[in-house]
Amino acid sequence: MNYHWNWAIFWEPSPEGWGSYADMLMSGLYWTLATSIAAWIMALVLGVIVGVLRTMPYRIPAAFAYAYVELFRNIPLLVQMFLWFFVMPELVPEDFGRWLKQMPNAPFYTAVISLGFFTSARVAEQVRAGVDALPRGQRMAGTALGLTLTQVYRYVLMPMVFRIILPPLTSEFLNCIKNSSVALTIGLMELTARARSMQEFSFQVFEAFTAATLLYVAINLVVTFGMRWLEKSVAVPGYIGSSRT
Amino acid sequence: MKRSLIAAAMGLALVAAPAGAEELTGTLKKIKELGTITIGHRDSSIPFSYYDDRQQVIGYAMDLCYRIVDAVRDELKLPDLKVVLNPVTSATRIPLMANGTIDLECGSTTNNLERQKQVGFTITHFVTANRFVSKKANNLKTLDDLKGKTIVSTSGTANIKQINQINAERNLGMTILAAKDHAEGFLMMETDRAAAFVMDDILLYGLAANSKAPNDYVISADALSVEPYGIMLRRDDPQFKAVVDKAMINTYTSGAIEPIYKKWFLAPIPPRGVNLNLPMSEAFAKVVANPTDSGDPAAYK
Incomplete structure (x- = not known):
């Protein structure tokens, strides 16, 4: 292989006018974290609401939740980002559209919104699976005790549902971090975009992508260990997963 | 004696071979x-x-x-x-x-x-120059007209590197977006996400000529730099x-x-x-x- 390795490239000044290539990757890391954490919070809130709606004994909210999930999980994330970024501002009144387009950091907000909606559909499915996994008797017992539907969810169902779905939620959080790289297509300078531009400026492809890979692995390991700790600390003795402590 | 002669000849041949036709x-x-x-x-x-x-x-x-x-x-x-x-x-x-x-x-x-x-x-x-394309209606002629505006260039190109430098040096206060590729950079300018798209002029000519309304766009006379391909x-x-x-x-x-x-x-x-x-x-x-x-x-x- 005719390739000139240059690991010292990270300390060379970047062509952006400030800092080194390492600083450039770090700013990418910052945007990756900002995007994925903001999108994850949005996904959790919306996902739980929609997931719960789907399991409610009412027809219309359940149908709405069903439509929501199918809409956001069946359209590829890349297409969703394009629709939010390029098409949506054309559909709203012109002045509002122009304001949207000229907004500073527009790619960031767009990325958070589309990644948030996309991930929320997947979280909603997991919440629904969690509720369905509980024996029907729990819901009935709650109602028999005279609890309202809200109380049944709040005090009987959801505490167990969250414990059951923690492992798949971990995967979903990791996916959310990795999916944030799709936002490079709408101009968000996150980690992958920074690695790409670093390789185009310097032509040191392998160094750039090795660094990006290691950074992604590092963030994901932190998340994995954090979530595992959370799983253990909230585990109910004698219930699923807790026997392996 | 005979054997050493052969050996010497062989040795000579070995040395001479690469010199004959360049390896x-x-x-x-x-x-x-x-x-x-x-x-x-x-x-x-x-x-x-x-x-x-x-x-x-x-x-x-x-x-x-x-x-x-x-x-x-x-x-x-x-x-x-x-x-x-x-x-x-x-x-x-x-x-x-x-x-x-x-x-x-x-x-x-x-x-x-x-x-x-x-x-x-x-x-x-080929020798190209770094210029920008914008909508004729917006009447943007020189870099100073772009002061404080949002502009776009393609990520990872020498062009975006240069516009970043100029922005810092001349304190123009432009917001510089990075598009994934040229077509998308042009699209951002076309949809008013950015006031101008900074790129090699030859690519701008191609993009403008192939757009829906080629006459709506103008490529700046101001060249920011020269780039050999x-x-x-x-x-x-x-x-x-x-x-x-x-x-x-x-x-x-x-x-x-x-x-x-x-x-x-x-x-x-x-x-x-x-x-x-x-x-x-x-x-x-x-x-x-x-x-x-x-x-x-x-x-x-």
Whole structure:
């Protein structure tokens, strides 16, 4: 292989006018974290609401939740980002559209919104699976005790549902971090975009992508260990997963 | 006695053999052994290297590359040298060149000193300038008109690097967006996400000519910089570079460049029959007169 390795490239000044290539990757890391954490919070809130709606004994909210999930999980994330970024501002009144387009950091907000909606559909499915996994008797017992539907969810169902779905939620959080790289297509300078531009400026492809890979692995390991700790600390003795402590 | 004479003769023969015909090294040796040469091409670098409406790879750089292939064929006396086309993107061209998948990259790659630390470039085949395209209606003529505005350029290009520098140096307070590719950068300008799209002028002409309303756009007269394009090859491969350089110089001095240039820049080109109508720039005319492979923009002024 005719390739000139240059690991010292990270300390060379970047062509952006400030800092080194390492600083450039770090700013990418910052945007990756900002995007994925903001999108994850949005996904959790919306996902739980929609997931719960789907399991409610009412027809219309359940149908709405069903439509929501199918809409956001069946359209590829890349297409969703394009629709939010390029098409949506054309559909709203012109002045509002122009304001949207000229907004500073527009790619960031767009990325958070589309990644948030996309991930929320997947979280909603997991919440629904969690509720369905509980024996029907729990819901009935709650109602028999005279609890309202809200109380049944709040005090009987959801505490167990969250414990059951923690492992798949971990995967979903990791996916959310990795999916944030799709936002490079709408101009968000996150980690992958920074690695790409670093390789185009310097032509040191392998160094750039090795660094990006290691950074992604590092963030994901932190998340994995954090979530595992959370799983253990909230585990109910004698219930699923807790026997392996 | 007899045995030592034979040994001496053999020793002589061993020493003499490489001196007779120059030993092939690097890419030329590989091409000779495999009987194939692989050209890396782009998919939408109009008019340098792109797919036409019949999915054939065509373009100005491709025509030049085929002349290089002819020169290699003559040099190696390989009449049935096979040409393999391999599509590359800006992200894959370096690894594919380094690991020997492609031997030449024919497209619109800027030759600069930083990149020369990693790859080699043959004689410059086009000189472009960094300019911006904007909507005529917005009446943006110079860089100062862009003060405080949102502009876009393609991520990872020399252009965005330069506009970032100018923005910092001259304190213009522009918000600079990075588009994934040229088409998207133009789209951002077209949809008013950005006031201007900063890119190589030749690409801007192509994008504007192929847009829905070519007359709505204007390309700035102000040029921010000069960029030489080169066909890329492996670094530290003097034998192959000598053959390639010779083929390019030959194309320029024999005048063969004229019809090739006319075909791509002054006549309608596939797929949509658009005429870029771009006479040879002064900077490139100089290169044709005095061929150079310099990666220093100062050499083109």
